[in-house]
Amino acid sequence: MTVTDLVSTPRDAARELPQSMVERMTVILDAFEGRAARLSLEDVADYAGLPRSTVHRILHQLVGLDWIEHTASGYRLGRRALGLAGGDGGRSEIRAAAAPLLHQLHLQTGLVVHLTVLEGGDSVYLDKVGGRFATCVPSRVGGRAPAYATAGGKALLAGLSPENVDGLYSPRLRGCTDRTVGDLPALHQELNRIRRRSGLAFEHGESAPGVSCVGVAIRGYDGPVAGISLCGDTRSAPLDRVAPLVADAARTISRTLYPEHSDRRRPRSNARIPAGPPETTAPLVAARAG
Incomplete structure (x- = not known):
């Protein structure tokens, strides 16, 4: 009603x-x-x-x-x-649009796939698709984690203004592990790096020990509406190679949810390759070239 x-x-x-x-x-x-x-x-x-x-x-x-x-x-x-x-502020629509892409990403990579939205300063998990490693990732549908500690959450925060981010957190940030970003200045530095990488976010053991992720925001008319990420074992997850797949999936979901908006913002064929962390930049270029 x-x-x-x-x-x-x-x-x-x-x-x-x-x-x-x-x-x-x-x-x-x-x-x-x-x-x-x-x-x-x-x-x-x-x-x-x-x-x-x-x-x-x-x-x-x-x-x-x-x-x-x-x-x-x-x-x-x-x-x-x-x-x-x-009944849920449009979350069912986001989940329905993303579901085929989440399963496709899991089949392509074998990694755990998350769909999240930002609620306050937390990432709330709308969906989770994974194989054997899924039990090692302490996340569940309906659960939440500090957005600054997850790749999908950081991708969402990078789409906000610095003032909005400041309004979500106190100066000192609660750590999930000893690798979690500890304060607002450090978080802003990380969000700026994500913006320079065209929205590509990484995290290595920041939300849970031994788990690494790469995430991208699904964008709507006025900014990010959800985050999609791939997670795996820090020792073996090929995040550098799968990053383009996550970015492509996010664009596809955005086009499904906001077709008119996406048509106006189609990526140029000569778009610049995002500048990732030193250990990921070269393989990422190779993956796109292939």
Whole structure:
């Protein structure tokens, strides 16, 4: 059940200038046809058939109540509307779009595959696919870990502004192992390295001893919406060679979830190879060349 179900308003009624506040809110929410919709103020006003100033005032109130979110790309459905519509804020849709790619990555690499979202300062695991090594990775669907300690989490954090990252953590960070980044300045340095590698994140024993991962963010209209990562034994996982596979999977999932956005941002054929850590750069170039 959605907010729009509370008052049934046919689309044609939008042009009849509804008088009550509930009617106006309903017809404005009806303008958003799903979680992917991004509308300008003018778009909403045109759909609703209401004065621009009226729509702006109502949208401002809806933003304050989390029914609508205002982003750089326009207005979109907010946490409350998505929660009522899908029960989980769109996570089921992300998981469904990613599921075939997660299994494909596992079959291609034999490594453990994670799908995560950012909740506060934590990575929450939406899915996990793996073979024998999966039991050695202390993660579970529905569980969580500090985002700064995981490859998928760091890829998500790298898509945020430094100010937003600062708002998630205290200056000192809780360590999962003796290799976990320990404070905010060190975390910002790591996130800058990830941005210079075009979003490719690595972690070696930072979330659990003996486990290494490579991760990339799945991007939406306004930034990262989920993280996808491959994990394996630190001693043998070929993260340098599988990194391009993770990046390709993330782009494919993004195109599935946001086809219009992806069409506008198709990668150029002469895109620069990300500059990875010293031990991974050469094999990564070789993998892409092959």
